[in-house]
Amino acid sequence: MAIKFGRPIEVRDTPVRDTTAPSLDLNVRMRRNRKSEWARRLVRENVLTTDDLIWPLFVADGVNRRTPVASMPGVDRISVDQSVRDAERAVKLDIPCIALFPYTEPSLRDENGSEALNANNLVCQSVRAIKKEFPDLGILCDVALDPFTSHGHDGLLHADGRILNDETVAILVQQALVQAEAGCDIIAPSDMMDGRVAAIRDGLDRAGFGDVQIMAYAAKYASAFYGPFRDAIGSAKTLTGDKRTYQMDSANSDEALREVELDIAEGADMVMVKPGLPYLDIVRRVKDTFAMPTFAYQVSGEYAMIAGAANNGWIDGERAMMESLVAFKRAGADGVLTYFAAAAAEKLKAGR
Numbered sequence: 001m002a003i004k005f006g007r008p009i010e011v012r013d014t015p016v017r018d019t020t021a022p023s024l025d026l027n028v029r030m031r032r033n034r035k036s037e038w039a040r041r042l043v044r045e046n047v048l049t050t051d052d053l054i055w056p057l058f059v060a061d062g063v064n065r066r067t068p069v070a071s072m073p074g075v076d077r078i079s080v081d082q083s084v085r086d087a088e089r090a091v092k093l094d095i096p097c098i099a100l101f102p103y104t105e106p107s108l109r110d111e112n113g114s115e116a117l118n119a120n121n122l123v124c125q126s127v128r129a130i131k132k133e134f135p136d137l138g139i140l141c142d143v144a145l146d147p148f149t150s151h152g153h154d155g156l157l158h159a160d161g162r163i164l165n166d167e168t169v170a171i172l173v174q175q176a177l178v179q180a181e182a183g184c185d186i187i188a189p190s191d192m193m194d195g196r197v198a199a200i201r202d203g204l205d206r207a208g209f210g211d212v213q214i215m216a217y218a219a220k221y222a223s224a225f226y227g228p229f230r231d232a233i234g235s236a237k238t239l240t241g242d243k244r245t246y247q248m249d250s251a252n253s254d255e256a257l258r259e260v261e262l263d264i265a266e267g268a269d270m271v272m273v274k275p276g277l278p279y280l281d282i283v284r285r286v287k288d289t290f291a292m293p294t295f296a297y298q299v300s301g302e303y304a305m306i307a308g309a310a311n312n313g314w315i316d317g318e319r320a321m322m323e324s325l326v327a328f329k330r331a332g333a334d335g336v337l338t339y340f341a342a343a344a345a346e347k348l349k350a351g352r
């Protein structure tokens with residue numbers, strides 16, 4: 001049940017006021033430019049288009065299977081064949097790029113995340129199947145070990161509890177190569193290890209993947225808003241401890257600029273800020289400082305808040321979705337990774 005945006009003007013219960021009453025002596029009235037829909041369209045500063053959207057999909061085992069993710073109403077885990085169908089939907093909706101995340105069977109998870117290097121893992125299968133049918137759709141693959149490790153961390157976990165940086169980077173390079181080999185267009189390291197962008201760029205170039213782009217999760221914060229994503233990829237129950245020794249402290253802003261600067265110097269083609277709405281100030285600073293292609297990830301918890309409230313009839317879900325997405329544009333983002341991508345594109349295409 002959606003809440004209506006106000007009641008029709010005819011059903012107001014107070015009489016129209018006397019328009020001959022004295023008025024304020026104002027020569028500037030901001031409301032003139034808002035007086036009607038055409039006037040609002042004329043002065044609108046930011047617009048969202050389907051070109052701004054990257055659609056994340058969760059790939060799982062099976063055939064012809066779609067399993068709802070309970071904490072992300074409207075989002076499913078889908079089998080590889082279904083990921084091809086969603087790719088088709090993306091193409092029809094003019095969404096330029098999708099992002100793939102695996103739900104790895106618990107029996108395939110281990111300490112070192114070795115399934116990440118399996119050239120036939122779910123993500124690689126899905127990339128190949130999609131590229132075969134839709135070669136012109138962009139595919140982004142996340143690079144990090146969390147969907148594959150038994151402990152749920154993005155890197156190698158030492159017995160003393162540390163997440164090893166340099167040893168992890170060596171594995172991430174291999175993971176990126178396996179994904180590039182499968183046909184992935186954009187490698188997106190989300191692990192927050194130091195030095196991984198340079199190492200991945202070098203690895204890709206040496207292997208002949210000079211055209212594969214890197215979108216660095218450059219300023220990724222340790223956030224409570226990732227909860228539903230961890231349900232979706234099945235790492236919520238297994239994660240031991242938290243990720244604060246590698247993901248950023250939510251209180252910091254200057255540090256984000258240092259992170260982004262390093263990733264650009266290391267060869268990132270595009271940079272990302274994550275989460276999205278709570279970090280729009282970071283998006284703005286990054287865009288203003290570096291003038292790089294800048295993306296934001298409207299993460300699972302942000303999606304769940306809007307979708308959950310809408311399902312309860314507490315907010316108008318469609319309006320909140322569009323309002324949240326244009327907010328990213330206003331903050332300077334060139335695009336948004338969002339679980340709303342298909343719904344928003346449908347609305348944009350229908351011209352609503």
Ligand SMILES: NCC(=O)CCC(=O)O
Pocket residue numbers: 142144190225226227228229230298299300301
């Ligand atoms: N590396 C990708 C994510 O961590 C996504 C988080 C989310 O959607 O909550």
Ligand SMILES: [Mg+2]
Pocket residue numbers: 192193194195218259262263
């Ligand atoms: Mg970094």
